[in-house]
Amino acid sequence: MLTGSSSGSVARALVALVTVVPLAAQALSLDDRGEIRLGLRAYTAARIGTEQEGGSDNPLSFPASAPGHVHQHRYFLEVKFDHDMTRLVTGGRGLARLFAWLQPSSLKYSLQYRGEGEGIYDYGPSEFRNQGDTLRAVQLDLPTVPGLLSPKVPEPLIDRRIERLRRLGRQRHQFFLGYLDVEKGPVFLRVGRQILAWGETDVFRLLDNINPLDSSFGGFLIALDERRVPLDMLRASYRLGQLGPLSDAFLEGFGALGNKTSSFPGVPQGSPWEPGGLGFPNPAVRFGFDIPARHDFRGGARLVFNHHDVTYTLAHYYTYLDTPGVRFRLPGGTPNTPRFGHEILADVKNPRVPITGASLTFPLPAYYAVVRSESAYFQGEPLNRQGQGNSADSLGTPGSPGFKRLQRANNIEGGLDPFVYPGFLDLSRTQPVEGRVLQRDTFNFALGLDVNRFIRWLNPAQTFLFTTQFFYKHVFDSPGDLVLPVPFRNIPVDRSIPIIGTGCGGGTRACQLRPRLFHLADDQLLHTFNVSTSYYGGRVVPSYSMFYDWQGSILLQPGVMLVRDPFRYVFDYTRIEGPPTGQIGTLRDRDNVRVQVEYVF
Numbered sequence: 001m002l003t004g005s006s007s008g009s010v011a012r013a014l015v016a017l018v019t020v021v022p023l024a025a026q027a028l029s030l031d032d033r034g035e036i037r038l039g040l041r042a043y044t045a046a047r048i049g050t051e052q053e054g055g056s057d058n059p060l061s062f063p064a065s066a067p068g069h070v071h072q073h074r075y076f077l078e079v080k081f082d083h084d085m086t087r088l089v090t091g092g093r094g095l096a097r098l099f100a101w102l103q104p105s106s107l108k109y110s111l112q113y114r115g116e117g118e119g120i121y122d123y124g125p126s127e128f129r130n131q132g133d134t135l136r137a138v139q140l141d142l143p144t145v146p147g148l149l150s151p152k153v154p155e156p157l158i159d160r161r162i163e164r165l166r167r168l169g170r171q172r173h174q175f176f177l178g179y180l181d182v183e184k185g186p187v188f189l190r191v192g193r194q195i196l197a198w199g200e201t202d203v204f205r206l207l208d209n210i211n212p213l214d215s216s217f218g219g220f221l222i223a224l225d226e227r228r229v230p231l232d233m234l235r236a237s238y239r240l241g242q243l244g245p246l247s248d249a250f251l252e253g254f255g256a257l258g259n260k261t262s263s264f265p266g267v268p269q270g271s272p273w274e275p276g277g278l279g280f281p282n283p284a285v286r287f288g289f290d291i292p293a294r295h296d297f298r299g300g301a302r303l304v305f306n307h308h309d310v311t312y313t314l315a316h317y318y319t320y321l322d323t324p325g326v327r328f329r330l331p332g333g334t335p336n337t338p339r340f341g342h343e344i345l346a347d348v349k350n351p352r353v354p355i356t357g358a359s360l361t362f363p364l365p366a367y368y369a370v371v372r373s374e375s376a377y378f379q380g381e382p383l384n385r386q387g388q389g390n391s392a393d394s395l396g397t398p399g400s401p402g403f404k405r406l407q408r409a410n411n412i413e414g415g416l417d418p419f420v421y422p423g424f425l426d427l428s429r430t431q432p433v434e435g436r437v438l439q440r441d442t443f444n445f446a447l448g449l450d451v452n453r454f455i456r457w458l459n460p461a462q463t464f465l466f467t468t469q470f471f472y473k474h475v476f477d478s479p480g481d482l483v484l485p486v487p488f489r490n491i492p493v494d495r496s497i498p499i500i501g502t503g504c505g506g507g508t509r510a511c512q513l514r515p516r517l518f519h520l521a522d523d524q525l526l527h528t529f530n531v532s533t534s535y536y537g538g539r540v541v542p543s544y545s546m547f548y549d550w551q552g553s554i555l556l557q558p559g560v561m562l563v564r565d566p567f568r569y570v571f572d573y574t575r576i577e578g579p580p581t582g583q584i585g586t587l588r589d590r591d592n593v594r595v596q597v598e599y600v601f
Contacts, residue, residue: 036081039079111175157340161270386416484583492511524549554576
């Protein structure tokens, strides 16, 4: 199989060898030749919250959960079956004989089942187990206007949410991977359901945006490799070998069906891992998901080669990114007031994005280190914005000064505050107002450093592996108010607006209905750091991780793994602090302790 092995990637692997070797597990051979192998990984994990979820700083986090409550009781089972049929091509029968004419140097297939489950919806804390009662207790910040407005969550909406949560969040059984590998000479071909990872980054992705991510069982607190969603894909590579001064060169391309995105089905509302306030009930907004068709392919190619000690990659491909763009459609009619059954449609869209980029990796032997760098240009990345203006201007009719002010602000392009859409509260309006997806080109860069060093007074027997990464993102032609499509609180509307301007708090204040969303800077910087080592022959592996978003959010995660083959015992604590900014900030009230028991062979 062509894997792109090179001096740079080998050096990087050697740097990590100290901490990886003790954790390696061998699959079980089912025959004398070792051609049929069975692998299994199973674990159960509990996460216990250590702070109030849904406190005064995060009023829209839903459902609210007290410290000490279980936020996750996850079950995971993965069974992998591998069969090397190379010997059977000439001497056997059945499927392998069909390839005898090709005389492949290697013929293999792999099948994998994955099952996942979450227990908190059946026997967890009442806020998760009895979400119907939790939703019925919610008082929306609205006055009572019969037929139009009510502070109660409608019963049909409650039933719909609970049905979706239990359908998507309790159990999942998948034929996860299934592919055939054929290799002959310099050509390697893999066809079937598979995962393909490019690039040189960990945790956050640049060139590695081929497969979508599933964040429904813990968000980015779950390991990246466990969140990748397989695609039905054809992948091929051709080993070029020596090309003048270049060595170990190969060309790789892929094509995959395009009908899978990270936003569908996504994290169900009511999950403790729904970012920010996306889980808070809002009867006036209904989400729609614009899923690409199967024939809207992902696809592209990369060229990988070595020059001296440096490994280079040049890549170009088309894909669908994980963060969608949201387009609002405001309802028309008489009256045009958004309400349950006559909602604002939040159309979640994932346009296909061309990505062009490069990476290079090289060792620094004198320092026992490896340098990794990567850059990528995203053309037309979907983005979202807060929207600008005074909510009172949305009362204006076409041609009025307020209407013109909101038109100039161009909030309908990616804006997620309907109260600054022109004509939103104009009661004479009968036609819908259609928004547009905001798309901008972005430049993305990452620089990583892996260092392997002895610190004898801390660990005389094993080295420490230090890994750090620096990420930078620039948005070209930004409107200046970029956000993630995730609210964290609501602010009051203008008091001049009829009914909702003075109708809340017993008629003493304006209703808090305008969403405030997680801010994104035009120039985003993120830093990650991890250090780990091992004691007692690899049986005790402590680690410490940190993610720092230069907008102010920080994640700290100390942990330890105890290895007693075939078992692994994992303990860690995750603490997130900072303002409502960036991806890290969306889980800023989800501090937790994890206890995980894993069985693997």
